[in-house]
Structures are given as C-alpha cells and as structure tokens.
Amino acid sequence: MKTIRIRDREERESTIVCRKNVFSAVLAPLGAQLPEGGGMLFTDANVYALYRAQIERSLGGVPCFVMPAGEANKNENTLFSLLKEMRKAELRRNSLLIALGGGVVGDLGGLAASLYMRGISCMQVPTTLLAQVDSSVGGKTAVDFCGVKNLIGAFSPAARVEVDPAFLQTLPRRELRCGLGEIVKHGALSAPLFEKLLSAPDLFDLSFLAQIVPENIAFKASVVRRDPHERDLRKCLNLGHTTAHALELGGCGLSHGECVLWGLILESRLAVRHCGGDKKFAERLSALCFSALEGGTLPPLDVENARLDKKNASSDRVTLAVPVAPERYELLELPFAQYAKELSEVAKEC
Numbered sequence: 001m002k003t004i005r006i007r008d009r010e011e012r013e014s015t016i017v018c019r020k021n022v023f024s025a026v027l028a029p030l031g032a033q034l035p036e037g038g039g040m041l042f043t044d045a046n047v048y049a050l051y052r053a054q055i056e057r058s059l060g061g062v063p064c065f066v067m068p069a070g071e072a073n074k075n076e077n078t079l080f081s082l083l084k085e086m087r088k089a090e091l092r093r094n095s096l097l098i099a100l101g102g103g104v105v106g107d108l109g110g111l112a113a114s115l116y117m118r119g120i121s122c123m124q125v126p127t128t129l130l131a132q133v134d135s136s137v138g139g140k141t142a143v144d145f146c147g148v149k150n151l152i153g154a155f156s157p158a159a160r161v162e163v164d165p166a167f168l169q170t171l172p173r174r175e176l177r178c179g180l181g182e183i184v185k186h187g188a189l190s191a192p193l194f195e196k197l198l199s200a201p202d203l204f205d206l207s208f209l210a211q212i213v214p215e216n217i218a219f220k221a222s223v224v225r226r227d228p229h230e231r232d233l234r235k236c237l238n239l240g241h242t243t244a245h246a247l248e249l250g251g252c253g254l255s256h257g258e259c260v261l262w263g264l265i266l267e268s269r270l271a272v273r274h275c276g277g278d279k280k281f282a283e284r285l286s287a288l289c290f291s292a293l294e295g296g297t298l299p300p301l302d303v304e305n306a307r308l309d310k311k312n313a314s315s316d317r318v319t320l321a322v323p324v325a326p327e328r329y330e331l332l333e334l335p336f337a338q339y340a341k342e343l344s345e346v347a348k349e350c
C-alpha cells in the first residue's frame with residue numbers, strides 16, 4: 001500500500017491510496033457505514049456492467065447513478081442529471097459521492113460534488129490507467145460545453161482517491177495505451193521513470209504497470225503541489241499536448257493517448273530545431289513512444305485545428321511545452337504558419 005497526499009493553497013487535502021482489493025478493503029466497509037449524510041455511487045454503463053457483482057456486494061444499499069459511457073456524454077446534460085439524482089437521494093452537505101470509473105466519470109463526479117450544496121466530499125475510484133496516473137490527481141474537474149473540451153469546471157480535489165491495479169485487467173489494450181501516453185510524458189520529465197520505461201520488456205505488462213502507477217502519481221502530485229492552479233510549472237504537463245490536440249480535433253480516428261504519443265515525437269523534433277534540444281534524448285523518447293504505439297502511421301496533419309484548442313484561441317502564435325532533454329522542457333512560441341510548415345517537415349521524418 002502506498003499513500004500520497006496533496007494539499008492545495010486553500011488547505012484542501014487529497015489523499016491518494018494505492019492498494020489491492022478496493023471493493024472488500026474500502027467500499028464494503030464504507031457501504032456498511034456511510035457518513036451521517038449518506039452517499040451515492042456514480043459510474044458509467046461499461047464499468048457497471050463489468051463490476052456489477054462487486055458493486056452490489058459492497059455498496060448494495062447505496063443509491064447509484066449510471067451514466068452512458070464515453071466522452072460524448074461528458075456534458076451539461078449528464079452533469080444536471082447527476083445533480084438531480086443527488087437531490088432525489090437527499091444528499092446533504094456531509095454526504096459522500098463515490099465516482100467509480102475513468103476520467104469522464106471522475107471529471108463529472110468531481111464537478112457535481114463541488115457544485116452540490118456548494119461542495120460535498122468526493123471519493124474517486126479511478127478504473128482506467130489514464131484516470132489512475134493523471135485525471136484523478138490534482139483536482140481538475142470539468143465538462144465539455146458548446147463544443148469546447150473542459151470549458152466548464154473547477155479546481156476541486158477529491159478528498160480521497162483509491163487506486164486499485166486490478167481494474168486494469170478488464171481494460172482494453174487501446175485504453176491502456178491512452179494511459180501510456182501520459183506515463184511516457186511523465187517519463188520525459190522524470191529521469192528515473194524514463195529509464196524504467198525504456199528498459200521495460202513490455203510496456204503493457206500489467207504487473208509492470210501496477211509497479212509504476214504509484215511512481216506516476218507521486219510525480220504528478222509533486223508538480224501539482226508546487227502549482228495547484230496551473231499558473232506556471234504545471235504547464236509542463238502539457239508536453240506534447242498542443243500537437244496532440246491538433247491531431248485529435250482533426251478527427252483523425254486516433255485516441256487521445258495515441259495523439260499524445262505522436263505529439264511527443266513531433267514536438268521533441270521541434271525542440272531539437274528551436275530549443276537546442278538533445279538529439280539523443282529525442283530519439284530515445286521517440287523510440288519509447290513508438291513502442292507504446294505498437295506501429296500505426298501518423299494521420300495527415302491539419303494544424304489549423306490547433307486554433308480550436310482554447311489555449312491558442314486568441315492568438316496568431318502557438319505556444320508549445322516541448323521536451324528538450326531529460327527532465328527539461330521549454331515553452332516554445334511560434335507563429336501559426338511556421339508551426340504548420342515545420343510540423344509537416346518533421347512529420348515526414350517519421
């Protein structure tokens with residue numbers, strides 16, 4: 001068992017516990033003795049179908065709201081449906097919302113908990129690799145709105161996060177790759193993790209992943225602790241993401257994680273051109289990304305899509321957090337036209 005604590009500027013503490021048997025060790029005792037104000041379980045249809053028996057055994061008497069799975073449902077309609085169910089269940093100021101699922105459930109549940117009666121406690125039980133190493137750490141919650149990803153949200157850390165590697169056993173390989181995108185990004189910013197990833201015989205091996213999940217959480221927590229509201233240092237967590245969003249918003253058919261892996265490959269090459277980036281490091285990082293991608297080709301790039309990213313919406317220039325050397329990144333600012341030209345040049349090298 002490993003415990004990691006994060007305290008933000010408002011002194012709100014989030015305790016993240018990595019352990020096995022979350023249903024019997026945590027949820028069953030909780031179901032038997034909820035806080036005075038009661039509680040509610042929030043999950044999605046896929047997770048509910050896979051874990052129904054364990055949910056019923058541990059949280060049988062607890063009201064439950066099941067959302068349809070998928071990013072398309074991370075919106076105001078599901079948010080308000082959830083808030084209505086919380087009201088029907090007569091949750092009170094001292095109630096607990098348990099969000100069991102991937103990043104979509106965590107982001108929605110966290111936001112609903114922060115809004116209901118101006119804030120009730122939330123426990124996240126992340127069930128995807130991405131949610132375990134990334135979205136459940138750091139207190140960002142949101143829904144997509146008016147076609148813009150994560151437009152409405154709040155910084156509102158879950159009081160408790162329970163991370164159980166057993167959930168990864170049912171996760172499709174493509175969803176594991178989504179988490180690997182963020183893990184490789186963390187590796188570019190943490191030399192010991194980078195070396196571990198490079199020497200892993202199989203990045204998808206579940207016992208290897210179970211071993212490195214706590215290290216990834218600890219890394220992200222160390223960044224969040226120093227910059228809880230994404231003013232400065234936390235921008236390093238956007239490594240590879242601007243180009244990833246340009247790919248993603250173009251409807252290329254790749255998942256977010258696959259786009260992040262391509263984004264890291266392409267942006268490490270831009271770093272060599274513009275920031276004195278270490279060529280050997282760029283090659284090693286690319287090799288790691290290619291093994292997580294397991295082949296596949298880069299789809300055609302239309303960087304105009306980067307303008308749709310809200311972070312670049314108001315400018316003719318684009319700012320990228322690019323990987324320069326082990327544990328080093330730089331913010332690279334380029335005019336859009338130059339970014340487009342150079343990106344297509346480095347893409348041809350892949």
Ligand SMILES: NC(=O)c1ccc[n+]([C@@H]2O[C@H](COP(=O)([O-])OP(=O)(O)OC[C@H]3O[C@@H](n4cnc5c(N)ncnc54)[C@H](O)[C@@H]3O)[C@@H](O)[C@H]2O)c1
Pocket residue numbers: 044045046047050069070071074101102103104105107127128129130131134135136137138139140141142150167168170171172175178
């Ligand atoms: N808050 C943050 O800091 C932060 C950081 C990164 C990403 N995010 C958000 O996270 C979301 C993506 O998260 P995600 O990749 O977990 O997506 P997701 O929640 O949609 O889960 C991916 C798929 O896996 C299924 N699933 C979940 N757990 C499973 C399991 N154990 N076995 C089998 N299937 C399972 C889900 O039903 C879904 O179909 C995005 O909305 C993104 O914006 C938030």
